[in-house]
Amino acid sequence: MDVTLLEATDDPERVICTAARNDYMGEFVGDQSFEETMASVDGDSLEEKQRTLIGHLLSHGHFGPFEHPQATFAIEGMSRSCMAQITRHRHVSFDVQSMRYVAFDEVDPEAVRAGEMVVVPPSATDPDWVGRNQRSGSVDEATIEKREEVFRESVSRSVEDYQRLLDLGMAPEDARFVLPIGTKVNVVMSMNARMLMHVADMRAAADAQWEIRELTERVLELAADWCPITFDYYEENMKGRKNRLAP
Ligand SMILES: Cc1cc2nc3c(=O)[nH]c(=O)nc-3n(C[C@H](O)[C@H](O)[C@H](O)COP(=O)(O)OP(=O)(O)OC[C@H]3O[C@@H](n4cnc5c(N)ncnc54)[C@H](O)[C@@H]3O)c2cc1C
Incomplete structure (x- = not known):
């Protein structure tokens, strides 16, 4: 899976701080410079002041200002x-790639077996992989080889059948019914910074499945570049804790 940041609000922490200061000021933030808006916040530099205010908001559960900045990710x-x-x-x-309109032109059985069209879970190939809800710990080489063989043969069969149905003139929107749930899809998703932290609360947690955890960790890395004070604070003080953003 590949995740990239497509677009995001410029200077998101300025937006968060301006919105939050608006709540506690007599003056109108629209008529002021950012320096004036932040004047009474503790800190020697503007960045320190932002750090103070953002830490205060997150530690007190004042999450509304984090709904203003928005980020768009593309996931392949x-x-x-x-x-x-x-x-x-x-x-x-x-936005989700449509299988009504996008058909795999030519199904290459080797590409399917290599995991190019269907995600291969680590539990199909790694003898030491320990996942959630797994019946046992590590498995021997013979078992993992058998697992991988069954998995790859099964997905190859499904994808080849899909291609045969297309060749028989069936519409992609109906032929896709035979495809495995592991079939790859490209997605574009947008959310605000508050929601991103909520998604991370739920999907970076130990009880989430490996693939959505991997996705969430990648999104969090990109978010830390985009909105660093907020997501550094989240990583250090909130991630994995009980004080989640929503019940
Ligand atoms: C480990 C794990 C296992 C899961 N297993 C299953 C499963 O077996 N079956 C299944 O169906 N789902 C399952 N889910 C999905 C889960 O139940 C939620 O539907 C999903 O994570 C969306 O999160 P959310 O409920 O926080 O809602 P979001 O849509 O992310 O909304 C964010 C918050 O907004 C508020 N909110 C949004 N909509 C409403 C509303 N209509 N009414 C009141 N408050 C609202 C809530 O506070 C909510 O937490 C699982 C999730 C996880 C993380």
């Missing part, structure tokens, strides 16, 4: 299973 090659999980978040906006 997530499974449809992962897509079903992430699209449950109702305050995130999505």
Whole structure:
């Protein structure tokens, strides 16, 4: 899976701080410079003042100002299973590659076996992989080889059948019914900084599945470059804790 930041609000922490200061000031923030708006906040530099205010907001559960900045991510090659999980978040906006209109032109069985069209979970190939809800710990080489063989043969068969149905003139929107849930899809998603932290609360947690955790960790890395004070604070003080952003 590949995740990139497509677009995001410029200077998001200025927006967060301006919105938050608006709540406690007699003056109108629209008529002031950012320096004037932040004048009474503790800190020797503007960056320190932003750090003080953002830390205060997050530690006191004042999350509203974090709804103003928005980021758009492009994700290449997530499974449809992962897509079903992430699209449950109702305050995130999505565009999903359509299999009604986008058919795989030519199915190359080797590409399918190599995991180019279907996500191969680590539990199909790694004998030491320990996942959630796994019945046992590490497995021997013979078992993992068998698992991988069954997995790859099964997805190859499904994708080849899909191609045969297309060749028989079936519409892609109906032929896709035979495809595995691990079939890769490209997605664009947008959310605000508050929602991003909520998604991370739920999807970077130990009980989430490996693929959506991987996606969330990548999104968090990009968010830390985009909105550094907020996501550094989140990483150090909130991630994995009980004080989640929403029940
Ligand atoms: C480990 C794990 C296992 C899961 N297993 C399952 C499963 O087996 N089956 C299943 O169906 N789902 C499952 N889910 C999905 C989960 O139940 C949520 O539907 C999903 O994570 C969306 O999160 P959310 O409920 O916080 O809502 P979001 O859509 O992310 O909304 C954010 C917050 O807004 C508020 N909110 C949004 N909409 C409403 C509303 N209509 N009414 C009141 N408050 C609202 C809530 O406070 C909510 O937390 C699982 C999630 C995880 C992380």
